[in-house]
Every structure is written in structure tokens, then in C-alpha cells.
Amino acid sequence: MTNKLSLVGCKKPYHANxxxxxxxxxxxxxxxxxxxxxxxxxxxxxxxxxxxxxxxVGISLSFKEGEAYYIPVAxxxxxxxxxxxxxxxxxxxxxxxxxxxxxxxxxxIKYDYIVLKRAGLEIKDMNFDTMIASYLLNxxxxxxxxxxxxxxxxxxxxxxxxELVGDKRTIxxxxxxxxxxxxxxxxxFTLRLKNKFSPLLEKEGLNxxxxxxxxxxxxxxxxxxxxxxxxxxxxxxxxxxxLSENTETLSRQIYGLAGETFNLNSPRQxxxxxxxxxxxxxxxxxxxxxxxxxxxxxxxxxxxxxIIANIIEYRNLAKLKDGFVVPLIRAINPKTGRIHTSFxxxxxxxxxxxxxxxxxxxxxxxTEKAKEIRKVFTAEKGNFxxxxxYSQIELRIMAHFSxxxxxxxxxxxxxxxxxxxxxxxxxxxxxxxxxxERRKAKAVNFGIIYGISPYGLAQSIGSDEETxxxxxxxxxxTHVQVKxxxxxxxxxxxxxxxxxxxxxxKREVKNINSDNKTLRLQAExxxxxxxxxxxxxxVIKLAMLKIHRKLKEENLKTxxxxxxxxxxxxxxxxxxxxxxxxxxxxCMENAVNLSIPLKVAVNIGENWLEAH
DNA sequence: CCTCTTGTG
DNA sequence: AGATGCACAAGAGGC
Numbered sequence: 328m329t330n331k332l333s334l335v336g337c338k339k340p341y342h343a344n345x346x347x348x349x350x351x352x353x354x355x356x357x358x359x360x361x362x363x364x365x366x367x368x369x370x371x372x373x374x375x376x377x378x379x380x381x382x383x384v385g386i387s388l389s390f391k392e393g394e395a396y397y398i399p400v401a402x403x404x405x406x407x408x409x410x411x412x413x414x415x416x417x418x419x420x421x422x423x424x425x426x427x428x429x430x431x432x433x434x435x436i437k438y439d440y441i442v443l444k445r446a447g448l449e450i451k452d453m454n455f456d457t458m459i460a461s462y463l464l465n466x467x468x469x470x471x472x473x474x475x476x477x478x479x480x481x482x483x484x485x486x487x488x489x490e491l492v493g494d495k496r497t498i499x500x501x502x503x504x505x506x507x508x509x510x511x512x513x514x515x516f517t518l519r520l521k522n523k524f525s526p527l528l529e530k531e532g533l534n535x536x537x538x539x540x541x542x543x544x545x546x547x548x549x550x551x552x553x554x555x556x557x558x559x560x561x562x563x564x565x566x567x568x569x570l571s572e573n574t575e576t577l578s579r580q581i582y583g584l585a586g587e588t589f590n591l592n593s594p595r596q597x598x599x600x601x602x603x604x605x606x607x608x609x610x611x612x613x614x615x616x617x618x619x620x621x622x623x624x625x626x627x628x629x630x631x632x633x634i635i636a637n638i639i640e641y642r643n644l645a646k647l648k649d650g651f652v653v654p655l656i657r658a659i660n661p662k663t664g665r666i667h668t669s670f671x672x673x674x675x676x677x678x679x680x681x682x683x684x685x686x687x688x689x690x691x692x693x694t695e696k697a698k699e700i701r702k703v704f705t706a707e708k709g710n711f712x713x714x715x716x717y718s719q720i721e722l723r724i725m726a727h728f729s730x731x732x733x734x735x736x737x738x739x740x741x742x743x744x745x746x747x748x749x750x751x752x753x754x755x756x757x758x759x760x761x762x763x764e765r766r767k768a769k770a771v772n773f774g775i776i777y778g779i780s781p782y783g784l785a786q787s788i789g790s791d792e793e794t795x796x797x798x799x800x801x802x803x804x805t806h807v808q809v810k811x812x813x814x815x816x817x818x819x820x821x822x823x824x825x826x827x828x829x830x831x832x833k834r835e836v837k838n839i840n841s842d843n844k845t846l847r848l849q850a851e852x853x854x855x856x857x858x859x860x861x862x863x864x865x866v867i868k869l870a871m872l873k874i875h876r877k878l879k880e881e882n883l884k885t886x887x888x889x890x891x892x893x894x895x896x897x898x899x900x901x902x903x904x905x906x907x908x909x910x911x912x913x914c915m916e917n918a919v920n921l922s923i924p925l926k927v928a929v930n931i932g933e934n935w936l937e938a939h
Numbered sequence: 940c941c942t943c944t945t946g947t948g
Numbered sequence: 949a950g951a952t953g954c955a956c957a958a959g960a961g962g963c
Contacts, residue, residue: 468956593961594943613943621944646945650959675955679948686957689947697946721948721954777953787953845951856954860948864955892948892955 345511347503348398354411354419357388357396361423364390366430366454368518371439372510374497377684378441379552379660379667383413384499386420387510389518395511399503408503417448430454434473434517437545437672441553457517459541460524462673463533466834471673477516480523485512536830536865541672544868547875547887548670548680554886555665556687557898559703559934563656566699570648577641584634591641594620607631643694651691651700658685670890676853678832678861680868680890688891692939704935706898711931713885713904714938715911716894718926719744720863721776724829727921728858729812733805738923745769751805752798771802775809776859778852813855820854828861829919866918866925867893873914883907896935904931 348354361367368389373381384402389395400413423429425448432455433439440450461471474485491509492498498506528537582588585604589596598617602609607628609618618624622642628635658666666685674681682688690704691697706712722744726734737747749760749768770787771779785795803810817839820826825835834857838850871890878885885907889896895915899907908929915927932938 590961592959595961615942617943619943642945646959650946654958674957677955679955681956683957686947689945689957691946693946774953777955779954780952782951783953848952852953853955860955863948894948 343393343395343511343515345395345397345507345515347507348396348411349408351411354398354416357398358419358423361388361390361429362426364423364429366390366432367423368395368432368514368521369424369436369439369450370433370510370513370517371442372498372506373442374499377667377669378438379445379555381442383442383446384497385503385506385510386416387507387514389511389514392519392522393515395515397503397507397510399506402499402501402503402506404500404502410503413446417443417446421448424448425451427451432457432517432521434458434476434513434520437549437552440546440549444549444553453542453545454538455521455525456542456545457520457524459545459672460521460528460537463537463541463832464524464527464531466673466676466678466832468674468676473513473516473520476520481516481519483516485516531833532831533833536832540830540865540868540872543872544672547871548672550875551887551889552667552669554888554898555660555663555667556888556896557665557705557707558655558659559705560656560659560664562699562703563652566703567648567652567656570644570652570696574641574644574648577637577644581634581637581641584632584637591638592645597638601628601634605632605634607635644696647691647696647700654685655700655703668889675864676834677857677864678828679864679892682889687889690935692936698936701936701939702934705933710898710900711904711933712935712938713897713899713907713911713929713931714894714935715897715908715915715927715929716939717863717867717915718928720866720893720925721859722772723921723923723925724859724862724866725776725809725812726923728829728862729806729808730922731806731808731812734809735923741926745772748772748802752801767798771798774799775802775813776856778813778855780848816854816858817851820850826854826857828858828865830862830865832861832865834861863893867895867915870915870918871895873918874911877910877914878907881906881910894939896938899931 348357370387371383372385373383375381383400385397385399387395387397398416399410400416402410429452431450431453435458436453436456440453443450457476458471461476474487477483477485486509491501491505495501528534578591581591585600589600591597595617597620601607601620602618610624613619622639625635625639655666660667668682668687669684671681691700723738726738733751737744745765745768746757746760748771749764750757752768752771753764767788770784774784781792781796781799784799785792816826820836820839825833827833836850836854838846839854841847867890875887883903884900885903886898887895888898895911897907912927912929916925930938
């Protein structure tokens with residue numbers, strides 16, 4: 328069945344030959360041809376956007392531009408033809424898709440890898456991901472979808488998923504002929520984009536970071552997503568119940584004090600109550616004409632009216648309940664009883680990972696109730712949670728980049744970096760430094776990495792701007808090489824229009840020469856922060872590759888579960904704890920060789936709270 | 940779909 | 949005069 332590309336929505340049809348594989352014979356011939364190829368583009372069609380839940384509906388393959396094949400396995404609609412048997416298709420494809428000698432190409436191939444691995448087929452020799460290539464070529468957010476890339480780089484308007492599926496529930500209900508065109512387009516244009524991007528990566532000096540970091544990371548992240556993390560559902564249910572009772576009590580009290588009921592979750596309505604009705608001292612109006620009710624504002628009004636403390640408490644508890652507890656309960660996969668997040672390699676402008684569905688990189692920790700939530704992240708019977716986190720990785724990277732004498736000496740001597748900074752800022756001996764001064768120094772250390780202003784520092788240490796400015800000046804006059812490092816980054820960025828990480832990841836800084844001061848200053852802060860944050864992200868990614876490889880080599884049952892920017896979380900059988908502790912610490916501390924040592928702290932416990 | 944708010948590193 | 953610390957995800961409200 329040949330489909331001469333008569334697709335709806337195609338402005339500039341390529342003369343493609345797409346074929347539906349319906350018989351054993353056709354499948355045989357296809358596999359024979361595939362076995363001769365050096366590289367094959369793969370795409371799967373499924374029942375869900377979430378790969379850890381999705382069921383396979385069909386697979387498309389392409390190894391020559393303009394030619395592609397669609398193997399339907401689970402289309403279900405009135406009059407659907409008999410399709411090749413799902414299991415036997417997988418068995419027939421295994422020799423080629425699992426061959427370490429045939430390169431696999433995909434668009435967001437982690438998705439397909441997960442779907443196929445769950446079905447029992449593990450893609451080998453994943454070699455190219457067009458989404459990641461596009462991201463490395465220009466790490467901006469939200470412009471790396473296949474449909475967008477095909478239009479931008481090849482001038483081809485693909486059919487959108489929405490246009491294909493319409494009001495049907497899943498792709499399984501769509502006619503095989505239509506899906507053949509759609510899915511073959513996906514595989515075909517993935518291959519075309521690969522051919523376009525491959526030389527560009529080379530030209531931009533991105534080959535190393537692409538082939539040696541991001542591509543091998545795909546299967547590591549896929550395994551983490553498949554693993555998922557065990558949570559204690561009973562405890563979550565209990566927390567939800569408890570938080571509901573507490574928020575209801577608080578809201579009743581708040582309405583009593585306000586003299587009327589209103590929607591407490593609406594900042595606008597709350598603003599009217601506090602600043603119009605109760606006439607409390609307001610701050611500036613926001614863009615939309617209402618006064619801010621942020622925690623910063625509320626904290627300042629705490630003593631002015633008894634309603635304030637209640638609102639603060641309500642906000643805290645409501646956030647935990649509606650922002651974490653309830654969504655976590657909903658996210659539990661009924662089949663595995665675990666929570667499977669997605670990690671995104673193209674989620675950030677700096678090279679960090681992002682997590683969603685649910686986001687497991689922002690689980691609360693700071694308050695007592697928050698700790699209760701951390702506690703529900705637990706391990707299977709006989710296993711423990713092991714957490715390994717880098718100490719001060721960003722400041723260490725800044726020390727390496729800047730070669731600052733004070734920072735390098737402090738890290739080489741294993742000093743507490745914030746205390747050390749306080750020594751220089753306030754010109755007092757180490758044994759005289761109070762927690763108060765250390766706290767200020769800590770704010771300065773973080774501020775430097777972010778490209779701070781006197782106003783910003785004043786806000787975070789609660790001083791006036793003049794004091795903050797003096798502190799910043801002192802920092803730069805003592806940490807001479809840090810100042811030089813920042814000046815060099817800015818000069819570089821202004822000259823070239825981009826900044827680079829240690830491993831050569833590039834980020835364009837668009838407004839670095841803008842006449843608009845606000846935009847320019849923001850670009851300058853991005854230029855300072857990106858090499859530091861981005862390099863830290865690369866260091867932990869490298870460590871993850873090493874750990875993943877080692878766990879496999881040593882045949883360990885330990886599972887890598889989460890990455891939270893400077894922390895890795897594992898689920899470890901009791902018998903493997905000592906070994907894994909060594910592996911994690913060793914791989915993380917030796918991921919790269921810098922002018923300063925990297926330090927990793929390992930903690931073990933029954934749950935994430937105990938292990939952190 | 941944007942704004943506000945708040946959770947993390 | 950007015951803005952002024954990096955990187956995110958997500959829920960709620962409201963248009």
C-alpha cells in the first residue's frame with residue numbers, strides 16, 4: 328500500500344514514498360533491508376504523551392529521505408484491517424533496533440526508547456536526536472518540536488497531532504492510511520533534519536557535548552523515568568486529609584476577621600480585603616492595578632492585624648496540599664505504584680535538566696510540614712534511599728574559572744566557604760564570625776553567581792542599599808580574580824554575542840549590547856550565571872553517565888531515581904549500600920578534573936528526608 | 940493565555 | 949524615573 332504523500336495540510340509536498348506494512352512478507356522484506364543500513368530513523372505512535380504509561384500503536388522507520396514505512400500493531404476502529412502481531416513485530420525488529428552496529432536517529436528518542444523498552448525492546452546505538460541537536464545549536468525554550476523544525480529548516484508544513492487526531496481519543500482510532508502518512512512523515516523528516524543538523528553541530532564545535540554527553544545521557548534518564556520513585560500513598564492520603572482540615576479552619580477564621588467570605592486563593596480579592604476594606608498599608612500597585620499580597624508584603628504586615636498570620640499560614644498549607652500532596656497522589660502510576668517524572672534535556676537555557684509530570688525537582692524541604700512530604704518518598708522493602716550531593720559546586724566552578732586565589736585556597740584547605748568569605752567582607756578573624764555574618768556572606772556568595780545588584784543584596788540581607796553596595800565593593804576588592812573573571816565574561820559576551828560553558832555549550836545573550844539598560848543588565852546577569860550554572864549541570868551529567876555505566880558493569884540492582892541539579896537519589900538494596908556509596912561519591916567527585924576538589928556528601932535513610 | 944504566587948537548586 | 953539576583957514547574961484566578 329503506497330501513499331504518494333497526499334497529506335492534508337502539506338503546503339509543499341515532498342515526493343515521498345510511504346508504505347504501510349500489513350503482512351508477514353512485507354515485514355520480512357523490510358527487516359532484510361533494514362539489516363543492511365548504517366542508520367535508521369525511528370518513531371513510535373502510542374496512546375499517551377506520557378511514555379511510562381503509553382501503549383504502542385505503531386512504529387515508523389526511515390533510512391532514506393523521502394521513503395518510510397509504518398507498521399501498525401494496535402489500531403482499533405470499525406473496519407480496521409488485521410495488523411501484524413505486536414509481539415512478533417517486536418521480535419522481528421529486535422535484531423536491527425537492538426543492533427549496536429546500526430545507528431538510531433529520533434526526535435525526542437528518549438520517548439520511543441522508553442515505550443519500546445517497556446515493551447521489551449531496548450534500542451541500541453542511539454546516535455542522534457534532532458530535538459537535542461536543535462537545542463544545542465540554539466538553547467532557547469520551546470522551539471524544538473518536530474513540526475516547528477521541519478517548517479523552519481526545510482520549509483515543510485507537517486500535519487499537527489491535533490489535526491490528525493481531531494476529536495478522537497487516541498491515535499489508535501485513526502485510519503491506518505492517515506497515520507501512515509503522519510508517522511512516516513515523522514520518521515522521514517527526522518532523518519532529513521539529522522542530515523541538516525549533523526554538519527552544523529560539527530561546525531559549531533558541539534560534537535563532543537552532543538555525542539559524548541547528551542546522547543549517552545538519553546538512556547540514563549530513560550531508565551530513571553522507567554524506575555520511578557516509590558511513595559507512601561497512605562501517608563500522602565493522611566497528609567491531604569490533615570491539610571484540608573487545617574486550611575478549612577484557617578479560612579473560617581480569616582473570613583471571620585475579614586467580616587465576609589471571599590476567595591482566599593484570589594490575590595485580587597485578597598488585595599481588596601487587606602488594602603481597601605481593612606486599610607492596611609500597601610506596597611506599590613502591580614501592572615494589573617492590584618496591590619501585591621506576596622509573602623514578602625504579608626511578613627511586613629504581621630504585627631498590624633491578626634488576619635495576616637492566618638493568611639500566611641493558610642497560604643503555606645494550601646500550597647503544600649494543592650501544589651504537592653494532591654498532585655503527587657494523582658501522579659502515582661496504578662500499575663507500578665510509583666511516581667514516574669519526565670526529565671527534559673532541552674528544558675532550560677543553561678543546560679540544566681528540568682522535570683515535569685510531576686516536577687520532582689521542587690519537592691519542599693524547608694518547613695516542618697514540608698519535611699513530612701519528603702518523608703513519603705521511600706524505598707522498596709529491603710532497600711534504602713541514598714542521596715549524594717555536591718557541596719558548593721557552583722562556587723567551586725567559579726573558583727576554577729576565575730582562578731581566584733582566596734577561593735582556590737579555601738576549597739583546597741576544605742574551609743567553610745561562607746565563613747571564609749565573611750572573614751574578608753568584615754575583616755574579622757575566623758573565630759569571631761557570628762552566624763549573622765556568615766549568613767550575609769552566604770547571600771553575597773550566591774549573589775555573585777547571579778550577577779547581583781546592591782538593591783538585590785540589600786533585599787536578601789535586609790540592609791539598606793548603601794551597606795549592600797559597600798559589601799559588594801569589598802568583595803570585589805578582595806576577590807580580585809573573581810572581578811576579572813566577570814569582566815572577561817562580559818567583554819567576551821559583548822564581543823561575540825554568546826557565552827560558553829566548560830564543555831563548549833553556547834548560549835546566545837541577545838540583549839548584551841542593548842540600549843535598554845534593564846534589558847542589557849539582565850543579559851549581563853545571564854552571561855555571568857550561564858557558564859557557572861551550565862558547567863555545574865554538565866559535571867553532574869557526566870557523573871550520571873559514569874555511575875550508570877558502573878552500576879551496569881557491576882551488575883548491581885541499585886536504581887538511579889532522581890537528579891535535583893546538584894543531588895542524585897538512588898534506591899539501593901541493603902547489601903549494595905557500601906559499594907554504591909563508593910561508586911556515587913567516586914564518580915561524582917572525579918567527573919572532571921578542576922583546579923579545586925569537588926566534594927560530595929552521601930546520606931542514607933529509609934526515605935528522602937532521612938537521606939538528605 | 941497571562942498574571943500572581945511559591946516550591947526547589 | 950524606575951528598575952534592579954540565575955534557572956525552572958505548577959496551581960489558581962480571571963479575562
